[in-house]
Amino acid sequence: MFGIKKFFSKEDPAETEIVTRLNSYRSAIFPMGVLSEWILSITKDKSHYKVVIELPFAAQSQNKQLEQYLVTQRIKDVRVLIQTNIPDSYKFKKIKHIILVASGKGGVGKSTTAVNLALALRGEGAKVGLLDADIYGPSIPSLLGLVGEQPSAKDDKTLNPMKKYGLNTMSIGYLVPAENATVWRGPMASQALNQLLNETDWGELDYLIVDMPPGTGDIQLTMTQKLPASGAVIITTPQDLALADAQKGIAMFSQVNLPIIGLIENMSYFNCQHCGEKNSLFGSDGGSELAARHGVPLLAEIPLDLDIRIGSEKGDNIIERGDGIAEHYIYSAQLIASMLQLQSSQSAGVEIIFTDD
Numbered sequence: 001m002f003g004i005k006k007f008f009s010k011e012d013p014a015e016t017e018i019v020t021r022l023n024s025y026r027s028a029i030f031p032m033g034v035l036s037e038w039i040l041s042i043t044k045d046k047s048h049y050k051v052v053i054e055l056p057f058a059a060q061s062q063n064k065q066l067e068q069y070l071v072t073q074r075i076k077d078v079r080v081l082i083q084t085n086i087p088d089s090y091k092f093k094k095i096k097h098i099i100l101v102a103s104g105k106g107g108v109g110k111s112t113t114a115v116n117l118a119l120a121l122r123g124e125g126a127k128v129g130l131l132d133a134d135i136y137g138p139s140i141p142s143l144l145g146l147v148g149e150q151p152s153a154k155d156d157k158t159l160n161p162m163k164k165y166g167l168n169t170m171s172i173g174y175l176v177p178a179e180n181a182t183v184w185r186g187p188m189a190s191q192a193l194n195q196l197l198n199e200t201d202w203g204e205l206d207y208l209i210v211d212m213p214p215g216t217g218d219i220q221l222t223m224t225q226k227l228p229a230s231g232a233v234i235i236t237t238p239q240d241l242a243l244a245d246a247q248k249g250i251a252m253f254s255q256v257n258l259p260i261i262g263l264i265e266n267m268s269y270f271n272c273q274h275c276g277e278k279n280s281l282f283g284s285d286g287g288s289e290l291a292a293r294h295g296v297p298l299l300a301e302i303p304l305d306l307d308i309r310i311g312s313e314k315g316d317n318i319i320e321r322g323d324g325i326a327e328h329y330i331y332s333a334q335l336i337a338s339m340l341q342l343q344s345s346q347s348a349g350v351e352i353i354f355t356d357d
Contacts, residue, residue, distance in 0.1 A: 104245025145315020164345030
């Protein structure tokens with residue numbers, strides 16, 4: 001697929017069986033299996049076969065699932081190594097995919113989700129940027145532990161992004177005090193976002209995560225029209241009011257023909273520390289029902305968890321911990337990456353309407 005010679009023998013029955021089984025594997029991440037063109041090499045030493053796969057989307061940690069699947073197919077002693085190489089099809093500058101993270105209302109964990117999705121994609125082998133487009137209430141500096149930090153200038157017209165945990169990030173919060181941004185009128189906010197996007201030296205990125213402002217007003221619609229995005233992820237909670245606002249967000253993106261990649265339900269439930277039971281404090285099944293109604297995936301149901309709040313307030317990278325909470329974001333990131341790859345392979349791209357507003 002990427003012009004690299006493949007090293008495995010079709011004459012070796014074991015190697016042929018490995019390829020056949022990987023082709024037949026099906027999951028949400030691999031809806032069409034592991035394609036033969038992604039398998040770079042299969043080599044054998046004294047103890048096991050080593051399979052090297054190069055994916056056109058970020059899902060490096062899926063190697064364990066593939067190894068487990070091969071075991072169920074009676075193919076043992078196989079080690080799978082996954083590399084990431086996303087095709088050079090740029091949406092904007094040297095950015096291959098722009099993903100909008102949005103919500104119909106504030107307070108549903110949109111910014112926290114945006115940060116953790118970016119960190120998860122980075123952990124899965126991608127080059128990732130994070131744009132804080134929440135002009136009125138920038139949260140990214142706080143969530144990354146960069147409050148008070150300021151970016152350097154590359155030249156008179158270009159800023160260098162702030163770097164943290166391997167992410168290239170930019171936020172109005174790095175440039176002006178938060179209390180000043182809250183009094184901006186819509187055109188001023190739109191211009192500020194335009195400058196952050198266009199006057200930052202992002203470098204080459206596989207994914208740019210954009211933390212959108214909450215709501216579905218004119219400013220959000222204008223921003224959506226100006227960003228050449230691949231798709232949007234809607235964040236909600238199980239509460240009826242949040243779901244009603246999430247519905248408005250879906251309608252807004254439909255107006256500009258932007259695909260909804262999926263929904264993420266935050267505060268989905270609370271795990272009791274004493275009995276271990278799940279408690280649906282804010283209702284249940286709201287996110288799944290909304291997703292089903294619109295024919296989009298429910299990417300994750302993330303619990304109400306104290307570690308998320310504490311880690312976010314400290315600016316920690318909770319993805320690195322690899323615990324149950326991190327797994328929700330990692331799996332969501334893999335799903336998003338897989339869906340964008342499938343979308344790219346099926347069409348030439350999504351047409352976004354640009355305006356002069």
